[in-house]
Amino acid sequence: MIRRTFFQTLAAALLPNPVIAMANDEPPGHEPPALALPSTAPIQDPEWLQEWRKIPKVEIYAKDLECHDDPQQCAMAEVIMRYIPGNIPLTFRYSGGTEPGAVRTVRPILLFYPDYCPHRMFYEDPTELPEFNQTPFYLLAWCQSRNAPRTFRLDRMQANFL
Numbered sequence: 001m002i003r004r005t006f007f008q009t010l011a012a013a014l015l016p017n018p019v020i021a022m023a024n025d026e027p028p029g030h031e032p033p034a035l036a037l038p039s040t041a042p043i044q045d046p047e048w049l050q051e052w053r054k055i056p057k058v059e060i061y062a063k064d065l066e067c068h069d070d071p072q073q074c075a076m077a078e079v080i081m082r083y084i085p086g087n088i089p090l091t092f093r094y095s096g097g098t099e100p101g102a103v104r105t106v107r108p109i110l111l112f113y114p115d116y117c118p119h120r121m122f123y124e125d126p127t128e129l130p131e132f133n134q135t136p137f138y139l140l141a142w143c144q145s146r147n148a149p150r151t152f153r154l155d156r157m158q159a160n161f162l
Contacts (some may be wrong), residue, residue, distance in 0.1 A: 057112040060137060073137050073154045077111055080139060080154075084108045089144070096156040106150070113137050151162035 018162045061090040062081065065074040083090050113135045134154050 035134055052114075056115040057110065057138075057140070058115045060111045064093065069134055072156065075138055076154045076157060076159060079159070080108055080111055087157060090141070093158040094156055095158065096153060097150075102145075104150075104152070105144045106139075106141055106152070107144070108141045109142040109149070111137060112140065126144075 056157055060077060060081075062078070065077055068074050080090065082088075087107050089105050090108055091103060094100075094104050136155050139152045139154060139157075141150060141152065142148075
């Protein structure tokens with residue numbers, strides 16, 4: 001009897017006009033128990049991601065590459081800068097993220113580095129702040145496989161387009 005009530009309640013909750021062809025064994029005036037449906041609350045981003053989004057992003061220009069210590073990132077950045085204005089798809093192997101080593105095809109949007117200076121409170125020791133010449137560069141792009149915007153570190157990209 002309890003199982004029948006559960007399925008009647010489930011059918012009533014899921015179907016617009018359920019037709020239940022079962023004998024009603026319940027006494028008159030009996031209400032079936034309410035069905036608890038799962039919450040549809042939006043998923044909250046992790047705290048580290050919320051903090052990352054607050055950090056200002058400084059666009060990288062060709063003149064900025066002269067000051068950086070990593071020649072590999074500079075070479076990658078120079079090539080990516082040619083892809084941004086034309087919204088040209090870019091393919092590379094990415095060693096970070098949820099699928100390390102996955103081949104990604106993206107449409108580049110912005111080449112940037114994070115400006116940590118206004119956010120010194122994120123560091124316990126201010127001497128840990130990275131200097132610009134050692135700061136990793138990032139690419140904000142529309143990932144075609146994920147169909148969403150994604151951020152990629154240039155030092156984790158293995159280029160197929162160079």
